[in-house]
Amino acid sequence: MIKFEQVTKRYDSGQEALSNVSFHINRGDMAFLTGHSGAGKSTLLKLIMRMETPTVGNVMIAGQNIAQLDRKDIPFYRRHIGVVFQNHQLLFDRSVFENVALPMRISGSNELEIGKRVRAALDKVGLLHKEKSNPIALSTGEQQRIGIARAVVNKPALLLADEPTGNLDPELSEEIMNLFRDFQQVGVTVLIASHDHELIQSMSLPVMTLASGELVSFG
């Protein structure tokens, strides 16, 4: 599902954020991506989202070299990727329902489809009863679950998470990880960037470790 072939990313500043990185993650697998701040985690995620392109090497997603995507096809490509952020980036000027509906409105889905999929996504994260609430009225853990519902509303084949448990206590973190497991079990490929060592050690998942842009281990 995700294959990096000797990928080097050098920014215009000259900074080499990734150096000759190769790995693959099979469809339906779930893995952690870890490393200190500045190790290259965000860069790796941005390459997968096609927000950056490699300086050298190939990023293959579902068998396709995504550097070769036409500019006009990039928004369509990104629709197949769900992204979960640490700070969930919810909008407090609209309801939970509308927050989750956002990616579908952007992709121009019809109202019937939106209603169906938003409620299915909210149901999966256990928050269907909150659809009319304003996200500001929810707890931190609930807000993060809304962020996850929004990430999966377009039924992505790939789910990326950037420090999804960054400001959650261990119990809520476990709850979020269990949700990711649920999505993995229905065939979604899940990649989670995190430097929460305790959390990583508590889960028996493959761990990719970056150090100064190099992939130092994957196991």
Ligand code: ADP
């Ligand atoms: P992490 O997510 O592990 O903290 P990043 O991928 O954000 O690591 O950064 C890796 C390196 O690339 C760092 O040295 C960072 O300063 C640099 N970097 C990240 N984004 C840019 C950019 N847009 N332009 C120049 N350098 C960048």
Ligand code: ADP
């Ligand atoms: P960091 O704190 O390491 O920079 P962030 O969590 O802020 O990492 O996310 C990295 C960047 O990717 C941010 O600028 C965010 O806005 C952007 N981003 C991630 N996914 C998407 C997406 N699907 N569409 C638009 N921007 C995105």
